[in-house]
Amino acid sequence: MTGHFKTEAIVLKSMDYGESDRIITFYTLEFGKVKGIAKGARNSKKRFVNNLEPFSYINLLFFQKQGRDLVIVEQAEVIRRFDTLTADLERFAFACYCLELLNEMTLEEQKNIKVFELLVKFLIMLNGGAGIKTIVMFFQIKLFSLLGYYPHLDTCIVCKNIPTDDNKVFFSTARSGILCFVCGDQEKSLIPVSQGTVKFLILAARIDIEKAERIDMAEWAAKECEKVIGDFIIHHLGKELKSKKFLEKITE
Numbered sequence: 677m678t679g680h681f682k683t684e685a686i687v688l689k690s691m692d693y694g695e696s697d698r699i700i701t702f703y704t705l706e707f708g709k710v711k712g713i714a715k716g717a718r719n720s721k722k723r724f725v726n727n728l729e730p731f732s733y734i735n736l737l738f739f740q741k742q743g744r745d746l747v748i749v750e751q752a753e754v755i756r757r758f759d760t761l762t763a764d765l766e767r768f769a770f771a772c773y774c775l776e777l778l779n780e781m782t783l784e785e786q787k788n789i790k791v792f793e794l795l796v797k798f799l800i801m802l803n804g805g806a807g808i809k810t811i812v813m814f815f816q817i818k819l820f821s822l823l824g825y826y827p828h829l830d831t832c833i834v835c836k837n838i839p840t841d842d843n844k845v846f847f848s849t850a851r852s853g854i855l856c857f858v859c860g861d862q863e864k865s866l867i868p869v870s871q872g873t874v875k876f877l878i879l880a881a882r883i884d885i886e887k888a889e890r891i892d893m894a895e896w897a898a899k900e901c902e903k904v905i906g907d908f909i910i911h912h913l914g915k916e917l918k919s920k921k922f923l924e925k926i927t928e
């Protein structure tokens with residue numbers, strides 16, 4: 677595909693390149709993840725202002741030439757600014773973490789409008805002062821679900837029974853699902869979780885992220901969810917996210 681294209685985009689990552697250029701990774705509405713070069717972006721501040729910094733929500737104009745890895749960024753007009761995110765260190769750290777997760781979990785040029793919409797809503801809410809932990813958890817669960825990594829949570833993956841309400845269940849990262857109290861007893865490296873946590877995971881995947889604020893989560897349930905999500909990420913990416921360390925330092 678060669679030509680000029682225009683689409684809404686969020687800047688995921690931006691880094692200096694050579695004397696005056698910047699290499700930028702976008703998540704776009706029309707084309708999914710796109711990597712591009714903004715020539716002279718560091719010298720001619722007028723051209724791109726600060727619209728190529730992470731979290732920028734822009735109208736992106738780019739030129740793509742068949743066979744080239746990077747598109748050429750031609751114009752970046754701001755649609756909306758998320759100033760609170762860059763001013764509040766904790767919100768900034770969580771936003772960096774979620775952007776890195778999205779970047780790592782997606783391949784270039786695989787369009788997914790729902791992922792783009794989730795990202796925009798998430799940034800608007802985080803910037804608008806929404807409760808950080810619940811909304812970050814919602815973002816991660818919904819992202820996995822939209823990218824097709826949703827675990828099997830309704831029934832035990834071994835015996836297929838619906839676990840009874842009064843027992844704990846186990847989450848298997850390797851097998852991507854839950855095991856009931858009986859079947860889980862036989863296996864190693866499982867994460868014990870309450871049924872309330874399982875219900876939260878199911879709910880978060882299903883309802884709109886804008887409803888996240890209505891969900892009240894106990895501290896222990898949040899910890900269980902974080903453990904399940906954290907192990908899930910390491911299993912799928914084969915590594916820890918870089919921004920996780922930064923995040924841990926800030927939230928200590």
Ligand SMILES: [Zn+2]
Nearest residue numbers: 832835856859
């Ligand atoms: Zn079972």
